Amino acid sequence: MDTIVKVESNRISSIKRRNMWNAVLRHKVLYLLMLPGIIYMLLNNYIPMFGIIIAFKNYNFEDGFLFSPTVGFDNFRYLFETPDAFIMTRNTLGYNAVFIVVNLVMSVTMAILLNEVRNRYSKRFYQSAVLLPFFLSAVIVAYLVYSLLNPDSGLVNRYILKSFGIEPISWYLEPKYWPFILVITNAWKNVGYGSIIYISAMTGIDTEYYEAATIDGARKWQQVKYITIPLLVPVMVIMTILSIGRIFYSDFGLFYQLPMGSGTLLPVTNVIDTYVYNSLVNMGDIGMSSAAGFYQSVVGFLLVLTTNLVVRKISPENALF
Amino acid sequence: MKNNRTHWLIHVIFIFCSAAAILPVLLVVAISFSSEDSINKYGYSLLPHEFSTYAYQYIFNDPHVLLRAYGNTIFATVVGTLTCMIITSALAYPLSRKSMPFRKFFTMFVVLTILFNGGLVPWYIVMKNYLHFSDNIWALVVPGLLLNGFNVLIMRTFFLNTIPGELLEAANMDGAGEFRIFAQIVIPLSKPVYATIGLFATLAYWNDWYNSMIFQVNHDNYSMQYVLQSILLNIQYLAQNTKSNNMSASLASLPQETSRMAMAIVAIGPIIFAYPFFQKYFIKGLTIGAVKG
Numbered sequence: 001m002d003t004i005v006k007v008e009s010n011r012i013s014s015i016k017r018r019n020m021w022n023a024v025l026r027h028k029v030l031y032l033l034m035l036p037g038i039i040y041m042l043l044n045n046y047i048p049m050f051g052i053i054i055a056f057k058n059y060n061f062e063d064g065f066l067f068s069p070t071v072g073f074d075n076f077r078y079l080f081e082t083p084d085a086f087i088m089t090r091n092t093l094g095y096n097a098v099f100i101v102v103n104l105v106m107s108v109t110m111a112i113l114l115n116e117v118r119n120r121y122s123k124r125f126y127q128s129a130v131l132l133p134f135f136l137s138a139v140i141v142a143y144l145v146y147s148l149l150n151p152d153s154g155l156v157n158r159y160i161l162k163s164f165g166i167e168p169i170s171w172y173l174e175p176k177y178w179p180f181i182l183v184i185t186n187a188w189k190n191v192g193y194g195s196i197i198y199i200s201a202m203t204g205i206d207t208e209y210y211e212a213a214t215i216d217g218a219r220k221w222q223q224v225k226y227i228t229i230p231l232l233v234p235v236m237v238i239m240t241i242l243s244i245g246r247i248f249y250s251d252f253g254l255f256y257q258l259p260m261g262s263g264t265l266l267p268v269t270n271v272i273d274t275y276v277y278n279s280l281v282n283m284g285d286i287g288m289s290s291a292a293g294f295y296q297s298v299v300g301f302l303l304v305l306t307t308n309l310v311v312r313k314i315s316p317e318n319a320l321f
Numbered sequence: 322m323k324n325n326r327t328h329w330l331i332h333v334i335f336i337f338c339s340a341a342a343i344l345p346v347l348l349v350v351a352i353s354f355s356s357e358d359s360i361n362k363y364g365y366s367l368l369p370h371e372f373s374t375y376a377y378q379y380i381f382n383d384p385h386v387l388l389r390a391y392g393n394t395i396f397a398t399v400v401g402t403l404t405c406m407i408i409t410s411a412l413a414y415p416l417s418r419k420s421m422p423f424r425k426f427f428t429m430f431v432v433l434t435i436l437f438n439g440g441l442v443p444w445y446i447v448m449k450n451y452l453h454f455s456d457n458i459w460a461l462v463v464p465g466l467l468l469n470g471f472n473v474l475i476m477r478t479f480f481l482n483t484i485p486g487e488l489l490e491a492a493n494m495d496g497a498g499e500f501r502i503f504a505q506i507v508i509p510l511s512k513p514v515y516a517t518i519g520l521f522a523t524l525a526y527w528n529d530w531y532n533s534m535i536f537q538v539n540h541d542n543y544s545m546q547y548v549l550q551s552i553l554l555n556i557q558y559l560a561q562n563t564k565s566n567n568m569s570a571s572l573a574s575l576p577q578e579t580s581r582m583a584m585a586i587v588a589i590g591p592i593i594f595a596y597p598f599f600q601k602y603f604i605k606g607l608t609i610g611a612v613k614g
Contacts, residue, residue: 023422029499030415034427037412040468043452044444045434051443061450065443110338113331122332128600129339132346135592137528139550143585144345146553147352147365153578155348158364188341196604220327252531261554276441281535286442293440301437308436320474321432 055294059286075291084275088292092271095179095255096247099186100240106187107194108232112224114195115202130192138253145185145258172260175268182269186254194239201235202228238311238318245307248300249273272296346589353377353583357576365578376579380587386540386548386559387587394545397461398526405467405522406515412468413476414503417484428477435470445535460536461544466525472518479514480507517606520599527592545588552581559584 024031050065055075057068079085110130117123133141148155149171157168171177209227218226250271259265270278272292280289304320312319344367352365356373363370380387415421416428438444444465454460484507492502508515533547543551551558556577 020422023420027415027418027421027499030418030421033411033500033503034415036408037468037473038427038430040408041430041434041470043447044465044468045438047447047451048439048444049437050439051447052439054443054446059446065446113334116328116331117335118328122335126335126339127604128597129342130335131600131604132342132596135524135528135596136346136589137530137546139528139530139546139553140585140589143349143549143553143582147348147582148345150365153360153364155365155367159366192342257550273441277535280442280445290440290442293442297438297440304436320435321429 052290052294052297054286055290059290071287075287076295079288079291079295082288084270085292087267088270088272088275091268092250092273093247095182095186095271096243096250098179098183099190100243100247102183102187103190103194104236104240106191108198108229108236110191110195111198111202111232112228114199115228116220127192127196130195132192133189134193136189138251138257141185141189141254142257142260145181146260149181172262173264175265178259178265178268182254182258185258186251189254197239198232198235201232205231234315238315241307241311242318245304246300248296248303252277346593349582349585353579353586355579357579360578373579376576376583379576379580380559380583387584389541390543390545390548393458393461393542394527394529396458397529397544398523401462401466401526402519402522404462405472406519408468409472409518410476410508410511410515411503413473414480414507416473416477417480418489419486431470431473435474449536455536456538456542458542461529461532461542462526464532464536466522466529466532472521476511476514476518479511484510513602513605516602520603520606549581549584549588552584556581 054065054068056070056072057065058071058074059065059068063069114123114126117126136144146154149157151157151168151170151172154171156171161168169177171181205228209231210223213223213227250273252273255269255271255274256277259269262269272295276289276293276296279285279292283289308320348365348367351367351369352360353376354372354374355366355369356371356375359369359371359373412431416424416431418424448460448464449455452463454464488506489502492506497505528546529544530546530550533542533544534550537543537547540548548558556575559575559580
C-alpha cells in the first residue's frame with residue numbers, strides 16, 4: 001500500500017517537475033530579458049551585501065574580502081569608544097525625526113491650501129514654484145545657502161541683519177544655528193514634492209461629502225477639519241511609517257554639501273552617512289568606516305522590516321512585500 | 322466676505338512660498354551678472370548694483386573646464402538614462418507576468434536590494450578595486466545609478482495594472498514571440514512610465530556629484546556638479562584648471578565671487594529651461610509611483 005502511494009507521488013512529482021521545466025522553457029525569453037538587470041544587481045548590490053563582513057576584519061586589498069585577517073568585534077569596540085558614535089546616532093535620529101514632523105505638517109498644509117486655490121493658472125504657477133527646489137542638486141543648494149549666509153557679502157548679514165541692527169554672524173563657524181538651517185533647507189527642498197502625494201490623495205475624495213457638508217451649513221474650515229484631514233490620515237500614517245523605516249539613513253548631500261567642509265560644525269552636522277564617508281575617504285580608516293556602515297545597515301534593515309510589517313497590517317497595497 | 326478674505330490670505334501665503342522657492346536662484350543669477358567690484362563693495366543683492374557680463378566672458382573665454390564637465394555630464398546622462406530605462410523595464414516586465422515560474426523569487430531578489438545594503442565601504446571596494454570603475458568616464462555611469470529596485474517595482478506595478486493579460490494572450494495566439502510582444506505591444510502602451518523613470522534617471526545623472534567625488538582622481542573626468550562643488554570650496558579651481566600657460570595671470574583676473582555663480586547658473590540652466598515642460602510629466606509620474614512606492 002505504502003509503496004503504491006510512494007510510486008504514485010514520485011510519478012506526480014516527476015510530472016510536476018517536467019511541467020515546471022516546460023514552463024521555464026516557454027518563458028526563456030523573459031529570463032533573458034531579466035538577465036542584464038540581475039547581473040547588475042548581483043555586482044552592485046549583492047556582492048557588497050556579503051562584503052559587509054569586512055566590518056569584522058582588518059581589511060587589506062591583497063587578501064580581499066574573504067581572506068583578510070578576522071578581528072572580531074574590535075572595529076566596533078573602537079567605534080563605540082569614540083564620542084562620534086553617539087553624536088552621529090543622535091544627529092541622524094534627531095534630524096530625521098524633526099524632518100518627518102516638519103515636512104508632514106507643511107506638506108499637508110500646503111496640499112490643503114493649494115486645493116483651495118480656484119484660479120487654474122495661479123494654482124499651476126504656485127505648484128511649479130514650490131516644486132522647483134526639489135530638482136536642484138545638493139551642490140546647487142549649497143551655492144544658494146552660501147549666497148545667503150556668506151559672512152562677508154551674504155544677503156542675510158549684509159541686508160537682513162543690518163536692517164535690524166544686528167552684528168554680522170559667522171554662519172559657517174557657529175554650530176548653534178545649523179539645526180535650524182538644515183531643517184529649513186530640507187523643508188524648502190522637499191515640501192513641494194511631499195505635497196504632491198497629498199494633493200493626489202485629495203483628488204480621490206468623493207465630492208459628495210463636501211456637497212452634503214455645504215448643505216448642512218458646514219463652513220470651509222469645518223469641511224477641512226472634519227472631511228479632508230480625516231480622509232488624509234491613512235496616507236499620512238503610511239508616509240510617516242515609511243519615513244520611520246528610513247530614519248537611520250540621511251540625505252548625504254544635505255549634510256555633506258551645506259556645511260562646506262567646516263570642521264567646527266561637525267558636532268551638529270555629522271550623521272552616520274557623512275561619518276562613514278569621511279572615515280573612509282579622508283582618514284582611510286576602513287575598519288571604523290565599515291563598522292559604522294554595518295551598524296547603519298543592520299539597524300536600518302530591522303527598522304525597514306518592522307515598519308513594513310506594520311504597513312502590511314494597515315494597508316497591504318503600500319507594503320513593499 | 323469672510324470667504325473672500327480667506328482666499329486672499331491663501332494667495333498671499335503662496336506668493337510668499339513661491340518667492341521663498343525662487344528668490345535664492347534669482348539671487349545667484351543677480352550675483353553672476355554683477356561686477357566683481359560692486360560685489361566687494363555692496364555684497365550680494367537681488368538687483369545688481371553694477372550690471373556686468375564679465376563673469377560669463379571669463380568662463381567662456383577659456384571654456385576648457387566648462388566644456389569638459391558639460392561633456393562628461395551629458396554623456397553620463399544620455400547613456401545612463403537610456404541604459405537605465407532599458408534594463409529597468411526588461412527586468413520589470415517579466416516580474417509582471419503571472420505565468421512565469423519563479424516570479425516570486427525574482428521579485429524578492431529585487432525587493433531585498435531595497436531592504437538591505439552593504440553600505441559604502443564594501444560597495445566602494447567592489448566597484449573600484451574589483452570592477453575598476455575608477456578614473457574613467459564609466460565610473461560616472463555605472464556604479465549605483467544605473468538600476469534601482471524602486472524603479473523596477475514602479476514599472477512592474479504599472480505593467481501589472483495597465484497591460485491587459487488578454488492582450489498578451491491574444492498576441493501569443495497570433496504567434497508573436499515574447500520579445501516581439503514586449504517590444505511592439507508592451508513598450509508602446511507604457512510610455513507614461515518610461516517617461517517617469519526616464520525623468521528620475523535624467524535628474525539623478527544630471528545632478529550627480531557623488532560618483533565623481535569618490536571615483537575620479539583626474540579633473541578631466543569630473544561631472545559638472547562636482548566641478549561646481551570644487552569651485553565652491555576653492556575659488557581658484559577655475560584659474561588653476563585653465564589651459565592657458567599663464568596661470569598667475571588668469572588667477573589675477575579671476576572674478577572670484579561672480580564667476581562661480583555664473584558657473585552655477587550655466588549648470589542649472591538646462592534644468593530651469595526644461596522645467597516647465599517636464600514638470601507636468603513628473604507630477605503625473607509621481608502619482609503613478611505613489612500608488613505603490
